[in-house]
Amino acid sequence: MKKQITLEDMEFYAYHGYYAEEQKIGTTFLVSVTLDVDFSSAKISDELTDTLNYELVYNIVKEEMKTASKLLEHVAYRIREALTNHFPTVTGASVTVTKLNPPLGGKVKSASVTIG
Numbered sequence: 001m002k003k004q005i006t007l008e009d010m011e012f013y014a015y016h017g018y019y020a021e022e023q024k025i026g027t028t029f030l031v032s033v034t035l036d037v038d039f040s041s042a043k044i045s046d047e048l049t050d051t052l053n054y055e056l057v058y059n060i061v062k063e064e065m066k067t068a069s070k071l072l073e074h075v076a077y078r079i080r081e082a083l084t085n086h087f088p089t090v091t092g093a094s095v096t097v098t099k100l101n102p103p104l105g106g107k108v109k110s111a112s113v114t115i116g
Helices: 020-025 040-045 054-065 072-086
Strands: 004-014 027-037 090-100 110-115
Touching: 004 054, 027 054, 027 072, 054 072, 072 090, 072 110
Parallel strands: none
Antiparallel strands: 004 027, 027 090, 090 110
């Protein structure tokens, strides 16, 4: 049975974007991560040490969002690498980075990239 931990729609104001104006004024981003991890012990022990600390996951994502990138693909990749490097018990990870109101020349709610 697959076991996953998901943090959805973590919101950050950041300066990712291909265009200079995006890098200067920034915008709001949402980040969702799904991590494959065996938390069989935690469901019995009720101890944080037997699973992933969600606060640490959040803080790793937060730190990666502070580093400006031109492409969402690059941001998602960096987040995925940081999480899998920090948590050796993670056997798989999916990261979605969503830019709200992207400057595409018309009304667009969001643009997203997912790396699994």
